[in-house]
Amino acid sequence: MVREHRADGTEPTDRWWGSYAARASGMIASEVRALFAVASRPEIVSLAGGMPAVDALPLDAVASTVADLVTSRGRVALQYGSAQGDPELRARICDVMAMEGITDAHPDNVVVTVGSQQALDLLTRVFVDPGDVVLTEGPTYVTAINTFAAYQARVVHVSMDGDGLVPDALRETLTRLAAEGARVKLLYTVPTFQNPAGITLTASRRAEVLEICRRAGVLVVEDNPYGLLSFTGEPVRAMRADDPGGVVYLGSFSKTLAPGMRVGWALAPAPVAARLVLAAESAILSHSMFTQLAVERYLATQPWPEQIKAFREMYRDRRDAMLTALAETMPAGATWTRPEGGFFIWLTLPDGVDAKAMLPRAIAARVAYVPGTGFYADGSGRNAMRLSYCYPPPERIRDGVRRLADVLRAEISLRQTFAPLATTDPRATDPRPVAPRTSDFRDQ
Amino acid sequence: MTDLGRVLVLAGGLSPEREVSLRSGRRLRDALARIGVDTDLRDVDGSTLPALSADPPAMVIPVLHGTSGEDGTIRDVLDLYGLPYVGSTPAACRAAFDKATAKATVGAAGVATPAAVTLPREAFHDLGAAPLIDRIVARLGLPLVVKPRAGGSAFGVTFVGEAGQLAEALMACFGYHDWALIERAVTGVEIAVGVLDTGDGPVALPAVEIQPITGAYDYAARYTPGATAFHIPARLDAELLRTAAAAAVTAHRVLGLRDLSRTDLIVDAAGAAQFLEVNVSPGMTDTSTWPMALQAAGLDLAVVHRDLAATASRRASG
Numbered sequence: 039m040v041r042e043h044r045a046d047g048t049e050p051t052d053r054w055w056g057s058y059a060a061r062a063s064g065m066i067a068s069e070v071r072a073l074f075a076v077a078s079r080p081e082i083v084s085l086a087g088g089m090p091a092v093d094a095l096p097l098d099a100v101a102s103t104v105a106d107l108v109t110s111r112g113r114v115a116l117q118y119g120s121a122q123g124d125p126e127l128r129a130r131i132c133d134v135m136a137m138e139g140i141t142d143a144h145p146d147n148v149v150v151t152v153g154s155q156q157a158l159d160l161l162t163r164v165f166v167d168p169g170d171v172v173l174t175e176g177p178t179y180v181t182a183i184n185t186f187a188a189y190q191a192r193v194v195h196v197s198m199d200g201d202g203l204v205p206d207a208l209r210e211t212l213t214r215l216a217a218e219g220a221r222v223k224l225l226y227t228v229p230t231f232q233n234p235a236g237i238t239l240t241a242s243r244r245a246e247v248l249e250i251c252r253r254a255g256v257l258v259v260e261d262n263p264y265g266l267l268s269f270t271g272e273p274v275r276a277m278r279a280d281d282p283g284g285v286v287y288l289g290s291f292s293k294t295l296a297p298g299m300r301v302g303w304a305l306a307p308a309p310v311a312a313r314l315v316l317a318a319e320s321a322i323l324s325h326s327m328f329t330q331l332a333v334e335r336y337l338a339t340q341p342w343p344e345q346i347k348a349f350r351e352m353y354r355d356r357r358d359a360m361l362t363a364l365a366e367t368m369p370a371g372a373t374w375t376r377p378e379g380g381f382f383i384w385l386t387l388p389d390g391v392d393a394k395a396m397l398p399r400a401i402a403a404r405v406a407y408v409p410g411t412g413f414y415a416d417g418s419g420r421n422a423m424r425l426s427y428c429y430p431p432p433e434r435i436r437d438g439v440r441r442l443a444d445v446l447r448a449e450i451s452l453r454q455t456f457a458p459l460a461t462t463d464p465r466a467t468d469p470r471p472v473a474p475r476t477s478d479f480r481d482q
Numbered sequence: 483m484t485d486l487g488r489v490l491v492l493a494g495g496l497s498p499e500r501e502v503s504l505r506s507g508r509r510l511r512d513a514l515a516r517i518g519v520d521t522d523l524r525d526v527d528g529s530t531l532p533a534l535s536a537d538p539p540a541m542v543i544p545v546l547h548g549t550s551g552e553d554g555t556i557r558d559v560l561d562l563y564g565l566p567y568v569g570s571t572p573a574a575c576r577a578a579f580d581k582a583t584a585k586a587t588v589g590a591a592g593v594a595t596p597a598a599v600t601l602p603r604e605a606f607h608d609l610g611a612a613p614l615i616d617r618i619v620a621r622l623g624l625p626l627v628v629k630p631r632a633g634g635s636a637f638g639v640t641f642v643g644e645a646g647q648l649a650e651a652l653m654a655c656f657g658y659h660d661w662a663l664i665e666r667a668v669t670g671v672e673i674a675v676g677v678l679d680t681g682d683g684p685v686a687l688p689a690v691e692i693q694p695i696t697g698a699y700d701y702a703a704r705y706t707p708g709a710t711a712f713h714i715p716a717r718l719d720a721e722l723l724r725t726a727a728a729a730a731v732t733a734h735r736v737l738g739l740r741d742l743s744r745t746d747l748i749v750d751a752a753g754a755a756q757f758l759e760v761n762v763s764p765g766m767t768d769t770s771t772w773p774m775a776l777q778a779a780g781l782d783l784a785v786v787h788r789d790l791a792a793t794a795s796r797r798a799s800g
Contacts, residue, residue, distance in 0.1 A: 051769045052708030055695075067705035072635070075501035081527070082496075398498060398637065398657040452653055455607045459615060459649035 061168075061190050073397055077406035083438030085360075085425045086406040088233065088381050090293050094352055096345070100296070103336045111331060119327040121319040122311075123150025123303070127334040131303050134337075135289065138265050139279035143305050149314045150325050154263060154288040154302035158185050160317045161224070161259060161286060161304065166191045171215055171222040175203050177384070177413030177422070179233045179261065182226055186415075192220070193415035200375070202229060202239030205246040212254050225256050230274045231264040231380025234413045234424035238274060238378060248281045257310075263290040263302075264380035266346050269354040274379075283307050291333055293381070294346050299329045353381065359432035360425060363439035369447055374425075381428035384410075386421060388450060390457045393423040396449045405441040486519060486791055487540025492556065494525035497548030498637050498658070502705065506766035507545045509773075513784035519791075526556070534563050541791045542567040544763060547634055552763050553579040566798030568790045570762045574738040578760045579632050581663050584737060588757045591736040593729045595757040596748075597622055598665035600631055603656045611649065618664055619645045625667040628652055630659030634761065636700045641667060665758075670750040672699060673716045674771040675730035676764065677743045678781075680789045684734045686727035687775035691716030707769055714778040722749055729755040741790050744772050 077084050107115055122128070128145035135143050151157040166172060168190035174182065176195025186193050194215065197207045208225075215222050225247070229239035239247070251258050260277045268274060278287035290302035304314055318325070336342065360383055364374055371388030385407075387393060394409035408426075410419025425442075427435055491514075493507025494500050507523050514521040522539070524530060526546060542565050544556050554572035561572065570578065577583050582600035589595045599618060606614055619626075626642040628651040638658035640651035648664075655662045676687035691713035694703040703709045715723060730745035737743075737760060744764035748756045764772035766783065773783050 051710070051712070052706075055708030066702045066709065072501045072637075072701065072705075073498055075504075076496055076498060079496060079500075079527070392653075395654055395657050401498070451607070452603065452656055455603070455611050456649040456653050459611055460646070460653070 061188055064187065073401050074406070076401050082401065082404050082406050083430060083434050083441065084406045085427070085430070085435070085438050085442070086408045087429060088426050089429045090297055090381075091349075091352060091429055092296055092298070094348060095296060096340075099340050100332075100336065103339060104332050106339075107328075107331055107335050115328045115331045117327060119324045119330065121149075121322070121324055122315045123148065123325055124327065124330045124334060127301075127330045128303075130334055130337050131289065131305075134266075135276070135278075135287065135305060138262070138273045139275040140287065140305070141279070142282060147305055147308055147311045149304045149306065149311055149318060150330060151302045151304060151318065152300045152322065152325065153292055153297070154261060154290040154304070155181060155185070156318075156321070157286075157288045157302055157304035157314070158182055158226075158259070158261070159188075160314050160321065162186060162189045162191065163321075164310075164313045164317050165223045165257065167221075169221075171220045173208070173211065173222060173225040173256070174415075175227055175232065175235075177234050177410060177419055177424075178226065179228055180408070180412045182261070183413070183415050186226075191223075194222075195414060195416065195418070196225075198232075198235060198237055200237060202232070202237050202243055203227060203247055205243055205250060208247060208250050212250070212256070216254075222254065222256050224259050225251050226259045226261065227277075228261045228263075229277055230262055231267065231377055232382075233264070233380070234382050234408070234410075235384040236375045236377030236380055236382045237384075239277075241275065244275075244277050245280065248277060248284060252281070252284050258285045259288065260285050261288045263288075263293050265289075266294050267350055267353055267381075268379040269350060269357065270378060271347075271350065278305065286310060294349065295333060295336065295342070299333055300326070301329055301333045350379075353379075353428060356427040356430075356432055356435055357383070359435045360427040360439060363436045367440050367443035369443065369450060371450075372446065381426050383425045383427065385423050385425055387423070387446065389421060390453050391446070391449055392420045394420065396445060399448065400442060400445045403441045403445050405438045405445065407442065486788065486795060488520045488522065489514060489541045489543060489791055490534075490539035491521060491523045491543050491545055492526050492530075493523060493545045494527075495546050495548070495551055496527075497546070497551060498633070499547035499551070499635050502635055502765055502767060503545055503547045503551065505768075506547070506770065509766050509768070510543065510545055510783065510787060513782075514787060517782075517784045517788060519784070519788050531559070531563075534565065538563070538565060540566075541795055543787060543791060544569060545766060547763055547765065549579075549632065552634070552761065553632060566794050568741050568787065568794045570740045570743070571738070574740065575762050578737045578739060578743070578762050581629065581631055581759050582661075584733070584760055585663075585757065587736050588729075588733045588760070591732050593732050593757045594750075594754045596666045596668050598663055600661055600663045602661045603652075604660075606652065611652075615645070615648050615652075619648065622664065622666045626651075627665045627667045628655050629663050629665065630655050631661035631663050633658055635704060635765075636698075639700070641698055668748045668750050668756050670748045670756070671716060671718060673718075673726055673747050673749060673755075674775070675726055675745050675747060676772050676775040677730050677734040677739075677745065678776075678786065679734070679741055680786070681793050684731050684739075686730050687781075688714055688778040689716040689718070689723055689726050690714050690771040690775050690778075691718075692771070705767065705769055710769070712771065712774055714774055716749075718749060722753055722755070725749075725753070726755040729757060733757060733760050741794065742772075744775075 128148040132143040172191045278285040287305040374385045407423045410422030491507045491511045493503045511523040554575035558572040585595045629639040638655045672692045673689045675689045677684045693711040733745045744761045746758045
């Protein structure tokens with residue numbers, strides 16, 4: 039084997055080190071990602087990943103749908119399609135959105151994407167120049183932060199309370215950014231059963247947030263993958279239903295059918311949709327016809343609403359198991375949210391406890407979570423974590439929360455020993471230059 | 483195929499170094515397979531022991547990193563099953579994996595090692611953290627390096643430049659281990675020296691100098707290709723290279739290590755090779771120094787490990 043040597047005689051482990059774009063400089067190996075490699079092992083109770091429980095899917099129904107598709111429309115399913123997506127699927131997507139109050143959607147304004155994640159990527163690509171501001175809730179969806187970072191956006195968080203994004207905080211942030219001369223392009227929000235906090239933006243605040251953004255000329259990106267997973271059975275009205283021109287709605291079948299299909303979509307005002315289609319062409323040429331048609335056929339031939347109902351009940355049971363276990367085991371000073379749908383609970387730890395520093399101890403105790411810092415672009419969230427109840431069955435959830443509580447107690451004891459002396463965090467004064475880092479975490 | 487029989491590479495496990503170990507294991511498996519060795523790779527878990535019983539391999543090469551991989555546990559288990567393996571005995575692994583024991587043993591053999599103190603978290607809790615921290619700083623000075631008493635890949639390791647940073651560094655360390663090794667930080671040329679013994683006694687491989695591009699040799703610098711420059715051989719004069727090689731061979735010998743090891747050293751401004759730690763299961767990823775050193779010595783990773791397996795096989799049957 040021939041190995042290259044640098045002119046200075048060193049042995050390069052990446053000969054292209056000096057060629058990467060600035061936006062890739064933060065894409066480096068991380069200690070926490072290494073810990074998550076352990077968390078994926080079955081020995082660990084993972085309350086970390088947001089993986090839907092696909093074992094609740096009727097696989098025989100999926101198999102027969104796919105078999106019928108290959109038999110009846112195989113030549114279409116295995117051919118290229120358009121960048122906008124299959125028209126029949128787009129029509130069915132409009133029916134799905136009608137369940138959340140969006141009754142005026144036209145298939146022409148729907149762009150099918152590789153999960154809603156690609157819709158977010160395309161939107162950022164067409165709207166955000168380096169240095170532009172994207173507003174998000176604090177905390178927010180971790181992989182959205184990574185997308186914005188990849189386009190060198192400046193992410194600014196707006197605080198939330200139990201009723202969701204705080205309108206006054208949004209106003210103040212916009213005023214401050216305007217004074218700075220910053221260009222605010224998007225408000226990215228997960229208003230319903232938020233990832234990671236499990237919080238839902240109230241109806242009155244939805245109207246207020248839309249009005250603030252309309253006045254400020256900021257496009258609202260409503261990411262709504264969990265909207266149909268309401269534990270009351272009543273879907274929450276989408277923000278897009280009340281502002282067709284000011285909101286791009288992102289949807290997904292990942293949580294209501296199967297993430298492996300990788301079918302999501304954007305519903306956008308017509309001019310925006312046209313740009314997204316052109317951006318999609320350059321990104322992927324065309325979306326998978328096979329998975330699009332499989333989803334379309336599944337929706338057309340299977341009792342999908344019943345399936346969603348079954349998902350809701352399963353996730354509600356798991357949420358209940360986690361809430362009960364938290365109430366029974368958590369030490370004083372810990373608080374948590376009570377989601378009415380979706381996958382996640384946000385656990386705030388007693389003051390001074392660092393969830394990221396505690397993670398290796400938790401992994402050693404065979405339980406995993408995502409530390410809160412992963413959901414902020416600015417280092418906030420140290421004393422918080424996201425807990426997912428979507429994937430493990432209730433008895434595993436109870437077991438995992440018990441283990442977590444024991445770890446937390448040990449961490450509190452450690453903090454009591456050392457925290458009064460910790461005047462400076464050496465990691466915070468690391469003299470090395472800090473490049474924008476791809477988050478240590480990823481999400482499903 | 484060779485006459486070695488089936489070689490099983492053990493990797494993965496549940497230590498924080500799982501991903502590194504899997505990368506090492508895959509690389510070694512592929513290399514051995516390329517030269518005709520019948521090789522399997524197994525991620526160690528609850529199904530491992532039944533599999534070893536049902537279909538015992540002719541030889542095991544443990545490439546597990548971290549606790550249970552390098553502390554002698556897996557080798558004790560292999561001994562229980564009567565399976566031969568490449569590498570050191572459980573007792574030697576225990577001595578080497580424990581940084582405090584290794585420093586004391588290697589230091590007693592005349593190799594310099596930075597002044598250090600090793601304390602459990604209970605000591606800080608029971609005796610009071612403030613006086614202990616004050617005393618540590620007064621005794622060892624600054625800067626310091628705080629590291630878990632056992633473990634690798636820089637997990638839980640923090641450089642402490644000011645006294646006020648020590649408490650936070652200890653908390654980070656205790657996330658990985660209940661004992662902290664607090665060591666005087668030494669400035670100098672950081673090198674890794676592999677030691678290989680294929681039957682004729684331990685021999686040092688060319689020293690690999692480690693020069694992280696962005697600062698410390700932390701996890702990101704270790705496992706992001708390109709983030710560290712490696713100079714082979716290290717940019718030291720011949721006498722210093724000989725001193726470093728001798729230190730690594732001494733560490734290998736006095737700790738009773740077998741077949742292979744990698745010693746990490748810092749050559750300080752006065753030209754002393756300061757012993758930091760030794761690894762009984764060195765990493766074999768694309769950014770690991772062990773394969774680089776072999777290559778610099780004109781040796782092939784696969785051939786070396788095939789020969790080590792043959793040596794271990796003879797040892798087992800003899």
